[in-house]
Amino acid sequence: MPKTIFQKIIDREIPAKLAHEDEHCIAIHDINPQAPVHVLVIPKRHIARVAEAQASDQAVLGHLLLSAATVARKLGLEANGFRIVINNGRDGGETVPHLHVHLLGGRPLAWPPG
Numbered sequence: 001m002p003k004t005i006f007q008k009i010i011d012r013e014i015p016a017k018l019a020h021e022d023e024h025c026i027a028i029h030d031i032n033p034q035a036p037v038h039v040l041v042i043p044k045r046h047i048a049r050v051a052e053a054q055a056s057d058q059a060v061l062g063h064l065l066l067s068a069a070t071v072a073r074k075l076g077l078e079a080n081g082f083r084i085v086i087n088n089g090r091d092g093g094e095t096v097p098h099l100h101v102h103l104l105g106g107r108p109l110a111w112p113p114g
């Protein structure tokens, strides 16, 4: 299976603006931001999408949310709030088949999403 763009970023084959990194995940600023802060939290272990996650991925899935909250605090989003989004499959708007959590903030976000 060819590497996804996110795997290439994790492997340092292509550059990205890092917001956070630890043993299990990397967080990068989105190349096409939809809000003043738009960060992607990506597991180092390849999971295509949340629908394909296994019971053995439970700790990694939890770690992604905790890491998104850490990045939100680090980037000053805690006081006004933020949104966490996971797009899954075609109707969900997924374009990169490597699980990632979108962290969006820095402006009021409309609901429902488009």
Ligand code: AMP
Binding pocket: 005, 016, 028, 029, 030, 031, 032, 033, 040, 086, 087, 093, 094, 095, 096, 097
């Ligand atoms: P999704 O549509 O949920 O799969 O999200 C994929 C996201 O990855 C989009 O918001 C893209 O703007 C973002 N993206 C694609 N390529 C890069 C890249 N090289 N660096 C940072 N973000 C990227």
